[in-house]
Amino acid sequence: MAYEFGCPTAGSDCSWKVAGATEEAVMAKVADHARKVHKVKTPTGTIMSYLRSTLKQV
Secondary structure, three states: OOEEEEHHHHOOOOOOEEEEOOHHHHHHHHHHHHHHOOOOOOOOHHHHHHHHHOOEEO
16 A cells, blocks of 8 residues: 655745655655745654654555
8 A cells, every 4th residue: 555745735935746655655754844844943753743644655
């Protein structure tokens, strides 16, 4: 089973989307994107929990 994340689903105007084979792989890419594009210095557990809740199984 694969997972998909999209910034629009999380409530952002950003159009970035990513997919991966595991939840962990996708969330690592999400954290990296948050740091590089959205200037989140340290994605906190609260932020990551919310973003994880918007993942879709595809």
